[in-house]
Amino acid sequence: MEPKRLRNILILLFIVLVFLFGGWYVYDYVSRKDEDKDDVEEVTTPLQKEQDNRNFEKQPAIEILGKLADSGVLDKGNNKPFRNSGKDKAFDPGMEIPKQEKTDKIPRKVEGMHKVREGENFSLVTGIYWKDIFLWPELYIHNSMASDDPDLIYPDEIITIYNRLGLGDTFSSRELSEILDAYIQVYKVYKKLGKEKNNSVWSLLWCASRYDHDFLERYKDQIDPEDIKMARKYIAEQGYLD
Numbered sequence: 001m002e003p004k005r006l007r008n009i010l011i012l013l014f015i016v017l018v019f020l021f022g023g024w025y026v027y028d029y030v031s032r033k034d035e036d037k038d039d040v041e042e043v044t045t046p047l048q049k050e051q052d053n054r055n056f057e058k059q060p061a062i063e064i065l066g067k068l069a070d071s072g073v074l075d076k077g078n079n080k081p082f083r084n085s086g087k088d089k090a091f092d093p094g095m096e097i098p099k100q101e102k103t104d105k106i107p108r109k110v111e112g113m114h115k116v117r118e119g120e121n122f123s124l125v126t127g128i129y130w131k132d133i134f135l136w137p138e139l140y141i142h143n144s145m146a147s148d149d150p151d152l153i154y155p156d157e158i159i160t161i162y163n164r165l166g167l168g169d170t171f172s173s174r175e176l177s178e179i180l181d182a183y184i185q186v187y188k189v190y191k192k193l194g195k196e197k198n199n200s201v202w203s204l205l206w207c208a209s210r211y212d213h214d215f216l217e218r219y220k221d222q223i224d225p226e227d228i229k230m231a232r233k234y235i236a237e238q239g240y241l242d
Contacts, residue, residue, distance in 0.1 A: 105178065106165065106174065106175065106178060108163055111161050111162060111163055112161040113158055113159070113160060113161065115159075116153050116154065116159060117155060120153065120155075121151070122159075123136045125159055125161075126138075129164070131168075132164070134207050134210060134211075134241070135164060135165070137185070137208075138178065139162070140182070140186060141182050142162055145159075150189055150200075151200055165178060165179060171211075180212060180215060180218075183204060183208040184219055184222055184223075187201060187204055187227075190204065198230075201227055201230075202230040202231050205227060205228070205230075206234040206235060209231065209235060209240055209241075213240060
């Protein structure tokens with residue numbers, strides 16, 4: 001076969017492959033767009049499904065840490081002491097964290113919507129979008145859900161995803177203050193639900209202490225002494241979740 005003819009054949013084959021790959025890429029892109037569109041279509045009212053979905057309770061944080069770590073949502077390698085913003089100084093658990101006034105909140109913006117699927121919970125959703133399952137109270141307080149129980153969300157409910165606070169494991173003192181205030185808000189919600197939520201309460205306080213080792217002392221005026229005692233027991237036996 002003549003070299004010139006062979007070259008022409010190879011060029012033709014290359015052009016055919018480029019068209020095939022391009023067609024596949026366009027088809028895949030359009031398919032993904034359609035799936036994303038379906039995710040935000042009109043949702044069945046969660047209250048209409050309440051009778052059929054009573055079993056979709058979120059496990060307390062202490063029970064799901066291992067599963068999330070194994071699945072890759074929780075990056076084990078990222079569990080290191082937090083740093084404040086500035087010049088990458090190590091976050092000092094004893095640093096003074098000012099409590100935020102309601103009129104001095106950090107501006108937030110909506111980054112997307114998430115339609116809840118069977119078996120999901122706020123920890124899982126926060127791990128997916130914010131890469132930190134322990135920030136879930138901060139996402140929870142910015143959403144209004146059908147159930148009063150933070151551990152209970154229904155399939156097809158819509159969670160509004162806002163920009164997260166901090167970058168990786170770096171937080172300013174103002175951001176840490178808002179995160180800890182969110183934990184206190186969720187703590188008060190749990191307390192209204194009664195003693196059956198005690199495990200969730202103690203796990204919540206334990207998780208909050210990873211952001212500030214003096215959290216229990218700083219907020220002792222808002223936390224039941226018995227809950228502080230149990231949270232400190234968790235810390236003594238398991239350590240901080242750093």
